[in-house]
Amino acid sequence: MLKQAIKYYKPYKFLFLIDLLCAVAVAVIELLFPYAISHIVDDLLPLGKWDEMVKISLLLVLAYFINTFLYMVIDYWGEKLGMYIENDLRNDLFTHLQKMSYQFFDNNKTGQLIAKVTNDLHQIGTVAHYAPEQFLVAGSMLVTTVIIMMSISKMLACLIVINVGLLLAVNINFTKVMVNISRRLFGNVEEMSAELEENFAGIRVVQAYCCEAHQRETFQKTTERYCKRQQEGFLRMAACNGITYFVTKLLPVLIILAGGWLALHGRISEGQFFSFILLTNLLLKPVEMLSNFAARYPKGIAGFQNFVELMKIEPDIKDREDAVELEQPKGEIVFKDVNFSYEEGKTVLENLSLTIREGETVAFVGNSGSGKSTICGLIPRFYEISKGSIHIEGKNIQDIRLKSLRQHIGVVAQDVFLFSGTIEENIRVGKQDASEEELWKAAKQANLYDFIIEQPKGMKTMIGERGIKLSGGQKQRLSIARMFLKNPPILILDEATSALDAENEMEIHRSLRELSKGRTTLLIAHRFSTIKDASRIIVVEPGGTIQEGTHEELMKGNGIYKKLYELQQNALTNDRLSGKE
Ligand SMILES: Nc1ncnc2c1ncn2[C@@H]1O[C@H](COP(=O)(O)OP(=O)(O)OP(=O)(O)O)[C@@H](O)[C@H]1O
Numbered sequence: 001m002l003k004q005a006i007k008y009y010k011p012y013k014f015l016f017l018i019d020l021l022c023a024v025a026v027a028v029i030e031l032l033f034p035y036a037i038s039h040i041v042d043d044l045l046p047l048g049k050w051d052e053m054v055k056i057s058l059l060l061v062l063a064y065f066i067n068t069f070l071y072m073v074i075d076y077w078g079e080k081l082g083m084y085i086e087n088d089l090r091n092d093l094f095t096h097l098q099k100m101s102y103q104f105f106d107n108n109k110t111g112q113l114i115a116k117v118t119n120d121l122h123q124i125g126t127v128a129h130y131a132p133e134q135f136l137v138a139g140s141m142l143v144t145t146v147i148i149m150m151s152i153s154k155m156l157a158c159l160i161v162i163n164v165g166l167l168l169a170v171n172i173n174f175t176k177v178m179v180n181i182s183r184r185l186f187g188n189v190e191e192m193s194a195e196l197e198e199n200f201a202g203i204r205v206v207q208a209y210c211c212e213a214h215q216r217e218t219f220q221k222t223t224e225r226y227c228k229r230q231q232e233g234f235l236r237m238a239a240c241n242g243i244t245y246f247v248t249k250l251l252p253v254l255i256i257l258a259g260g261w262l263a264l265h266g267r268i269s270e271g272q273f274f275s276f277i278l279l280t281n282l283l284l285k286p287v288e289m290l291s292n293f294a295a296r297y298p299k300g301i302a303g304f305q306n307f308v309e310l311m312k313i314e315p316d317i318k319d320r321e322d323a324v325e326l327e328q329p330k331g332e333i334v335f336k337d338v339n340f341s342y343e344e345g346k347t348v349l350e351n352l353s354l355t356i357r358e359g360e361t362v363a364f365v366g367n368s369g370s371g372k373s374t375i376c377g378l379i380p381r382f383y384e385i386s387k388g389s390i391h392i393e394g395k396n397i398q399d400i401r402l403k404s405l406r407q408h409i410g411v412v413a414q415d416v417f418l419f420s421g422t423i424e425e426n427i428r429v430g431k432q433d434a435s436e437e438e439l440w441k442a443a444k445q446a447n448l449y450d451f452i453i454e455q456p457k458g459m460k461t462m463i464g465e466r467g468i469k470l471s472g473g474q475k476q477r478l479s480i481a482r483m484f485l486k487n488p489p490i491l492i493l494d495e496a497t498s499a500l501d502a503e504n505e506m507e508i509h510r511s512l513r514e515l516s517k518g519r520t521t522l523l524i525a526h527r528f529s530t531i532k533d534a535s536r537i538i539v540v541e542p543g544g545t546i547q548e549g550t551h552e553e554l555m556k557g558n559g560i561y562k563k564l565y566e567l568q569q570n571a572l573t574n575d576r577l578s579g580k581e
Contacts, residue, residue, distance in 0.1 A: 004308050008085045008128070016132075019078040022070040023133040027141045029063045029070075030285070031148075034278035036060060042271030074133070082129030089307055090121050096310065101317040102382045106342070111194030116310060119189050120303040127300030131293070138286035145283045152272045152279075156258055160251065160280065164287055167247045171291045174240040178298035179305070181233045186306060188226040195219055237295060244291045248284050255280045317384050323401045329393045329408055330358035331489045331520030333379060339387035340378060348374050350543050352388070361521040363534035365561060370540045372524045373414075376492045379522075380409045392490075410488035414495040416479040418467030423452055424459035426467070426478055430485030438485060445515070446481035448474070484515060491521040505530075528568055537561065 009016050036056050044052050094117060105113075142164070149157035199206060199215055206215055255277060263273040335354040341347045348371050356362050364372040377383055378390060381397055390397045397405055410430075418426050427439055434442070439459065443449045451474060455461040467475045483491065493512065509530070512521075525531045537554055539547040539561045547559055554561040 001305070001308055004311075005128075005304065008088055009132075011088070012081050012084055015077055015081045015084075019074055019081055019129070020133055020136060022073045023078075023137045024140065026067050026070045026074070027137045029067050030282065031141070031144060032063055033060065034275050034282055037278055038271050038275035041274055042269060078129045078133065079125075082125035082127075085128040086121055086125035089124055089304075090117055093117055093121070093307060093310060096315075099315040099318065100313075101315060101384070102377075103316060103342070103384075104313075109190075109194035109198070111192075111197030112190040114197065115186070115190040115193035116306060119193070120186050120306045122303065123297075123300040124303050124307070125300075127297045127304070131297055131300070134289045134292070138289040141286040142283065142290075145279055145286070149276065149279055149283075152276055153259070153262060153268050156255060156262065156276060159254060159258055160283065163247060163251055163254070164283070167244060167287060168290055170243055171240065171294045174236060174294040175298060175301075177236055178233065178240075178294055179302045181229065181236065182298045182302035183306065185226070185229045185233065185299075186302060188222070188229050192219075192222050192226060195222055240291075240294050244288075248287060248291075251284065252277065252280050317381055317402070319401050320399060323399060324395070324404075326392065326395065326400045326404045326408055329489055332356065332358040332391075332393055333490070333520060333522075334391040334394075335375075335378075335388070336391070337388035338378070338385050338390060340374065340383065340385045342374075342383070347543065349378075349385075350545075352546070354538065354546065356520055356522065358393075358520055359518050360536065361516050361523060361534045363523040363525060363531035363537045364540055365525070365528075365531065365537055365564065366540035367542070367560065367564070370542050372540050373494055375540065376411075376494060376522050376524060379490070379492070380406045380411065408488050409490045409492065410483040410486050411492045412476075412479050412483050412494065416467070416475045418463060418470070418475055418478060420463070420465040420467075422457075422460045422462055423448075423455075423478065426463065427459075427481045427485060430482035431487075434485050442481045442484040445484040446477045448477045448481050451477075480512070487515075489519050491516060491519055492524075493521065494524045495526065528565055 036059075040053055040056060043049075044056075097113060097117070146157055146161060149160060195218065199219070206212055259268065259273045259276050262268045263270055268276070333354075333356040335352050338349055338352040339347065340349040340352075352375070354375075364375065366372050374383070378385055379392070379397070381402060392400070392405070392408075419429070424439065427442055428434060430442065431438065440449070443452055443459075452458055452461070463469050463478075467478065470478065491512075523531060523534055531537060532551070535550075536548055537551060539554065539559065541547075541560060547554065547557070547561065549557075555565065
C-alpha cells in the first residue's frame with residue numbers, strides 16, 4: 001500500500017518537499033520558545049539584563065512572523081498537494097473502471113461504483129496532505145523534545161516516554177478499529193447511493209405503480225443501518241478522545257509533582273524545572289497531532305484501502321501483450337465450438353459453430369432468452385467465452401486489440417443509451433472528429449434531419465438525461481445516426497428499429513439496407529417483417545443449437561421458426577380482425 005501511495009506523490013515531489021520543509025521549519029521554530037524562557041529565567045533575570053530580554057523577545061516575534069508565513073504556505077500548497085493527489089486517484093480509478101468488462105458491471109451496482117469514486121476518495125486529500133507531514137513533524141518534535149528532556153532529567157523524561165508510548169499505542173489501535181468501521185461505513189454509503197440511483201432512475205415506475213411508501217421504507221432501513229454504523233464509530237471515538245484527554249492532562253500534573261520534587265531536592269534548577277513544564281506542554285502538541293490520526297484519518301486510510309483493492313482487480317477482458325490491429329476487415333465471422341455462460345453452471349451457448357460470410361446479412365430468430373443477443377455480444381468481446389474461439393477474417397478475436405476490434409463493429413442495441421448532452425455530442429459518439437458535413441449526412445441517413453432542423457437550437461439541442469426529452473423513435477434514430485457516422489464493416493442491429501412507427505421503420509430500413517451493402521450485418525429481430533432482407537436466417541434455440549436456412553427452407557421444416565412465424569401471423573390476423581391495425 002505504501003508503494004502505491006508513494007507513486008502518487010512522485011509527480012508533486014517539489015510541492016511535497018516545500019510542504020514538508022515548511023512543516024519541519026515551523027516545528028523547529030516552535031521549539032525556540034521554551035529555550036528562550038529557560039535562558040531568560042536562569043541567566044538574564046538574575047543579572048537584570050533587560051536589553052537582552054528585549055532582544056530575545058524581538059527575535060521571538062520575528063520567529064513567529066516567519067512561522068505565520070510558513071503556516072500559510074502549508075495551508076495553501078499542502079492543501080493543493082492533497083487535492084492533486086485526490087484528483088489523480090479519482091481519475092485513475094475512473095480509467096481503471098472503464099476497462100472493466102460487462103461482467104464486472106453486471107455484478108456491481110452503478111450507485112455503489114459512483115460512491116466508490118466520489119465518497120470513498122473524498123477524505124484522501126486531507127490524509128495525503130497532512131498525514132506524512134504530521135507524522136514527520138510530530139515524530140521529529142517528539143524525538144527532539146525527549147532528547148532535550150533527557151539532557152535535563154532522565155527520570156522525568158522516562159516518565160514522559162512511558163506515558164506517551166502508552167497513549168500512542170492506544171491511538172494506533174483505535175486508528176485500526178476506526179479504519180475498519182470507516183470501510184463498513186463506506187459500504188453503507190455505497191448501499192444508499194445504489195438505492196438512490198435506482199430509485200431516481202426508476203422514478204417513473206415508482207410513481208406509476210404508487211410504490212413510494214415501500215421504496216421509502218426500504219431506504220429508511222438503509223439509512224438506519226448507516227446511522228447505527230456511525231454510532232459504533234462515535235462510541236469508539238468518544239472512548240479514544242476520553243483516554244487521550246485524560247493522559248494529556250495527567251502528564252503536566254505528573255511532571256509538576258516529579259519535577260517539583262527534583263527541584264526541591266536540588267537535583268534540577270528552577271529554570272530547568274520551568275523549561276521542563278514548558279517542554280511537556282510542547283510535547284503535548286506532537287502527541288495530540290499523532291492522536292489526531294485516530295480522529296482525522298481513518299476515513300482517508302479506509303478510502304485508500306478500498307481504492308487499492310479496486311485497482312488490484314484486473315479487467316477480465318483485456319489486450320494480450322502481442323495483440324494485433326484488425327486492418328480493414330471485410331467482415332467474415334466464424335464461431336468454432338463456442339461455450340459461454342454468464343454465471344457458472346448456467347450454460348447459455350454450448351459448442352456453437354457458425355460461419356457468417358463477409359458482406360452477408362444474417363437474421364437471428366428465436367424464442368426470448370434463447371441467446372441471440374448473447375451471440376452478437378461475444379463478437380466485440382463484451383463477454384469472454386469459456387471454450388472455443390471466434391474469428392474475424394481468420395484472426396482469433398482474443399488476439400486482436402480490443403479497441404481495434406470494437407472500432408470495426410457497430411452496435412445498435414434495443415436499449416438505446418444516450419448521454420445527457422446535445423444531439424451533436426450524442427451523434428459524435430460514433431466519430432468524435434467527424435466534420436459538420438459528416439454529422440449532417442449521418443443525421444439525414446438516420447432520418448433525423450427534419451427533427452433536428454425543427455429544433456430552435458438544432459444540433460445543439462439538449463436532450464436531457466439519457467435522452468429523456470426525446471421520443472422512443474427519436475432516441476433510436478439518434479443511435480442509428482451514430483452508427484452511420486461510425487460506418488463499421490460489421491453491423492449488429494439488435495431490434496434496432498423496434499421503437500419506430502411503420503413509416504419511420506420503412507425509411508430507416510431503406511437506409512440500413514443501403515449501409516449494409518458490402519458489410520456483414522447481424523440482425524436480431526422479433527418481427528418477421530424486418531428479417532426479409534436477410535440472405536440467411538439463423539434460428540437460435542436454448543443452449544445455442546441453431547438451424548439455418550432461408551425463409552422458405554425453414555418453413556418447410558417443422559421447427560421453432562415455423563411455429564414462431566405462424567404465431568406471429570395469427571396474432572397479426574387477430575389484430576386485423578379486432579381492428580387494431
Ligand atoms: N448479463 C447477464 N447476466 C446473466 N444472465 C444473462 C445476462 N444477459 C442475458 N442473460 C441470460 O442469458 C440468456 C440469453 O439471453 P439473451 O439476451 O441472449 O437472449 P435473447 O435471445 O437475445 O432474448 P430476447 O429475444 O428476449 O432479447 C437468458 O436466459 C438470459 O436470462
